[in-house]
Amino acid sequence: MNAVPDITLNNGVKIPQLGFGTFQIPPADTRAATLTALEIGYRHIDTAEMYGNEKEVGQAVRDSGIDRDDIFITSKLNNPFHEPAAAHAAFDQSLADLGLAHLDLFLIHWPLPALGKFVETWKALEEIYRSGRVRAIGVSNFQPHHLRRLLEGSVIVPAVNQVEVHPYLTQDEVRAFDAEHDIATEAWSPIAQGKVLDDPIIVGIANTVGRTPAQVTLRWALQRGDIVFPKSVTRSRVEENFALFDFELSEGDMAEISALNRNERTGLDPDRNNG
Template sequence: MNAVPDVTLNNGVTIPQLGFGTFQIPPAETRKATLTALESGYRHIDTAEMYGNEKEVGEAIRDSGIDRDDIFVTSKLNNQFHKAPDARAAFDRSLEDLGLAHIDLFLIHWPRPKSGNFVEAWQTLEEIYRSGRVRAIGVSNFQPHHLRRLLENSVIVPAVNQVEVHPYLTQDEVRAFNTEHDIATEAWSPLAKGMVLNDPVVVRIANDIGRTPAQVTLRWALQRGDIVFPKSVTRERVQENLGLFDFELGEADIAEIAALNRDERTGPDPDNNG
């Protein structure tokens, strides 16, 4: 099994830098895919109520036979539950669906600046954190102006900000803000839904070092310090995505991949999503 390094969050909790994502994996396929990931060596699983597959993730964790304390589980607060009573109920529901006594990391899924109230949601997550039922709390898809407002109205600094990051959307401003405030950056859609895998620069670097374009792209993200969690439902790809820790990219390769940035999103703009 490849040795996946840990990242220490701002409250001392450690999280594996490479995880397994379950976004857009249908519930009927989630148990098998998650079990495959765990059997292959992953110990970090990312899910959300919005994905509709928390129950199946929980089943895979139990069926794996792996000690619960050895698996890091992330879930997220769904968009319509920013009000305090709704956020409390949503967290309880995620715990129940996962079948777990605690969640390792719980995130506000989207800021929803037009219709939500992420400050109220965050203050509720702080309350849940103090209860001991979650080991760390954070946010997802927050831009610096969202984070500034949150920090002005909170006690706890988010442990994580999970945002879309890949070579076509390097998110330098967001990542710099995160670093300044000791917030770990997690990269969702690290392969840009597969778009970067045919990029001539990525393909050339992969050919030069005898790796796949996916491995090169994921390794680029890891060497920049991001936490990544690619997803796949095929055992071969799941295992391929784990093979990232027996090689390194050179500084020139990292810079050349970063230069591919064109601020192109594959998902919604956080300022316009709700």
């Protein structure tokens, strides 16, 4: 088994730097895919209320036979629940659907800036955190101006900010703001829905180091210090995505990949997504 390094969050909680993402995995396929990931060695699972597969993730965790405390599990607050009371109820529902007594990380999934309630929603997450039922809280898809407003009106600094990051969207400004405030950056869609895998620069580096384009892209993200969770329902690809810790990219390779930035999203713009 490859040894996945931990990153220590700003409250002292340790999170595996490589995880298994369940975004876009249908509920019918989620249990088997998550079990496969756990068998291969993943100990970090990322799900969300919005994905509709929390029950299946929880079932896989139970069926794996692995001690619950050895698996880091993240879920996220769905967009309709930005009222504080609704956020509390939604968190309770996530725990019930997962069949867990606690979560390791719970995030506000989107800032929904037109709604303008993410600060009071964050205060609800602070209350949940203080209840001891979640080990860390954070945000997802927050831009620096969202984070500035959040930090001005809150007590707890988010432990993580989960944003779309890949070679075509390097998110340098967001990552710099996160680092300045001791917020860990998590990268979703780390291979840009596959769009970067045919890029000549990435293919060339992959050929040089004897790895696949996906492995090179994921390794780039890891060496930048991001927490990464690729997803696949194909066992061979899940294994491939886990085999990242017995090689390194050179500084030149890293710079070439970073230079591919186009500020090109595969997902929604956080300033335009309002639920």
